[in-house]
Amino acid sequence: MQRSELAEKELCSEGQQIPKAPPSGEDKFSHPLRYQKNEMQETHRKKSKLRKSCSYSPRKLKNFVMDFLPVLRWLPKYQCKEYIWGDVMSGLVIGIILVPQAIAYSLLAGLKPIYSLYTSFFANIIYFLMGTSRHVSVGIFSLISLMVGQVVDRELILAGFDLNDDAPPVLGDGSLQSDIYQVSGFFRLGFVSMYLSESVLDGFATGASLTILTAQVKYLIGIKIPRSQGHGMLVITWINIFRNISQANICDVITSAICIVVLVAAKELGDRYKHKLKFPLPTELVVIVVATLVSHYGNLNEVYGSSVSGAIPTGFIAPEVPRFNLMLRVAVDALPLAVVSFVFTVSLSEMCAKKYAYTIRANQEMFAVGFCNIIPSFFHSFATSAALAKTLVKTSTGCQTQVSGVISAMVVLLVLLFLAPLFYSLQKCVLACIIIVSLRGALRKFRDVPARYHANKVDTVVWVVTMAASALISTEVGLLVGIVFSMICIIVRTQRPRTALLGQIQDTSFYEDDLEYENLSSIPKVKIFRFEAPLYYANRNYFLKSLYRLTGLDPNLEAARRKKYEKKEKQHMKKEDHTTANGLGGGDTTLQLVPKQIDFQTLIVDCSSISFLDTTGVNTLKEILKDYKELNISVLLACCNPAVIDSLKRGGYFGKDFGSMQEMLFYSIHNAVQFAQDQKLPEDCSHQHRIPPNQIYVQPNT
Secondary structure, three states: OOHHHHHHHHHHHOOOOOOOOOOOOOOOOOOHHHHHHHHHHHHHHHHHHHHHHHOOOHHHHHHHHHHHOOHHHHHHHOOHHHHHHHHHHHHHHHHHHHHHHHHHHHHHHOOOHHHHHHHHHHHHHHHHHHOOOOOOOEEOOHHHHHHHHHHHHHHHHHOOOOOOOOOOOOHHHHHHHHHHHHHHHHHOHHHHHHHOOHHHHHHHHHHHHHHHHHHHHHHHHOOOOOOOOOOOHHHHHHHHHHHOHHHOOHHHHHHHHHHHHHHHHHHHHHHHOOOOOOOOOOHHHHHHHHHHHHHHHHOHHHHHOOOEOOOOOOOOOOOOOOOHHHOOOOHHHHHHHHHHHHHHHHHHHHHHHHHOOOOOOHHHHHHHHHHHHHHHHHHOOOOOEEOHHHHHHHHHOOOOOOHHHHHHHHHHHHHHHHHHHHHOOOEHHHHHHHHHHOOHHHHHHHHHHHHHHHHOHHHHHHHHHHHHHHHHOOHHHHHHHHHHHHHHHHHHHHHOOOEEEEEEEOOOOOEEEOOOOOOEEOOOEEEEEEEOOOEOHHHHHHHHHHHHHHHOOOHHHHHHHHHHHHHHHHHHHHOOOHHHHOOHHHHHHHHHOOOOOOOEEEEEEEOOOOOOEOHHHHHHHHHHHHHHHOOOOEEEEEOOOHHHHHHHHHOOOOOOOOOOHHHOEEOOHHHHHHHHHOOOOOHHHOHHHOOOOOOOOOOOOO
16 A cells, blocks of 8 residues: 555544645645636626626615515515414503603603603604514613713703703704714614623613612602712712702602502512413503502692603604704714614514524614614604513514514504593602613622622623723713723733643543643653634733743743853863863853753644734744744644634745645644654655645644
């Protein structure tokens, strides 16, 4: 049997695939004309594709319209008998829940309840036309309402209004909040969402929930305090609450206590027996109806001075062009609004799609959320997004498609046209209770901190920092702090990653960290070094220090020591008096300069965890290659991915003709170890472990 066949058989026995070389054994570097021709063909193909994509046809126009309005694809296929009952039931339940929530969240947004109802109506209709998720409930969201309300308060102060007034005037009939989101919609700022980790989002939601709770306390106890603005709002608000606690309205305190007990008890019972209930109990609606009747017939506003919602007009106000002169002023506020809205909507859409086995289009979701904010801006609405609580209710009540959203919109429309005036006597403390009880899920995350810390300490620190910044500084700053701190943590973790020397698992071709595993075999005259991060400018020094520390050899120091030793030896040879030269002092100096005994001849760098190299990373590998070569130590690279190999090629690591690649780059650590052990054999006996330069294929180190 020929030697090449023996090599193939040996490699196959190790579970490796032998790549087949081109018939001529050539690559793009050895034949630039052929490579140039391929590049020209690729360029021509791209131009043809571009011309085809820019060309017009009725079919393309149809596809564009149907992609922009997904309802045109799924509504004709709607299975009425199978879907209609679940959609109607879930739509009615969500509509019933949505009405009291819309009225309550108007407190957060600093607007009259009518504008929350407008927002809920238009958002459901537009998402029905443009959304790709079947189950997401889009409308008012507590965090978005809070962030909008903070901008409203600031603009009211700039306009000269007194925030001590219990019912602040509406600025521009709600168009200000629309302008905020128009900026984000026009400039498509949702790309920032990719930098939001789960820890950042959870921390932001929890911190904002503390802010929301704080903002509602004054309604719970019926005191009038100025709405705090700027950084530290939470602390300032609590100081004002304790200063004015003696002015608490007894009627509001008693009403709040009763409502919270009823709402919490109903929520706990609903959670405990949710598997037996076909749909959640409409507790909020019952509480609002009963509280409104008690307040109306008990004259709580006139007799006890309890604050009520006031007049809620019916019908629709005429459309109005938003105030574009405010767009530059609120552009900075638009960014966090757009990011939070887009992230929560896409996250919930993906969660539902995964659970019910269908797909969504994230880009289309961004368009849908954007138009849910831009189009209603002409109809006195404010910013909106998907909401977790209502989405979970939707899925639990049999929702099949976004037809349920249309049913919910019809319920809101009924309130807008006929029923809104009935809520005149509704106490604001009841609305505050509904908001606070709805924050249970976010506030319960404090109980998960020990388990979160046990799972991942860094993510827990990110959560704590984001939560504290969102609560103690402001929601917008908290979100920014969370993103920046999370990115810093990533950078730090790549700056000081895990490093290890590897040993061989006995009688196998596997290699692992000799500090983490027992009974590993060391390879004579071979050191295997693993670096578990990309190698780039920020961790270059740590890479070198770790390599020198674990191998016990700094090639630069050893080379300098050898040069001094050689220089000293030459000086001794020139001296005629050997007796003087071998004196006590000279003997001590010579002993100090004796070169260190090196216990390895080959260094193997496991590159399986190195995802990329920048210019500094390539130069670092070239540096250690040169330094160890001066000490007659070979440096071999194993398990490089294609991106790393390409960076090494372009950086000149293998020389100009790539002829040395076959002796420097290997499929696996085991291949490199075998090559290192066979280096003393004749040339033709070791070629079976090499990879020809035009056949570099990466195989994971399994």
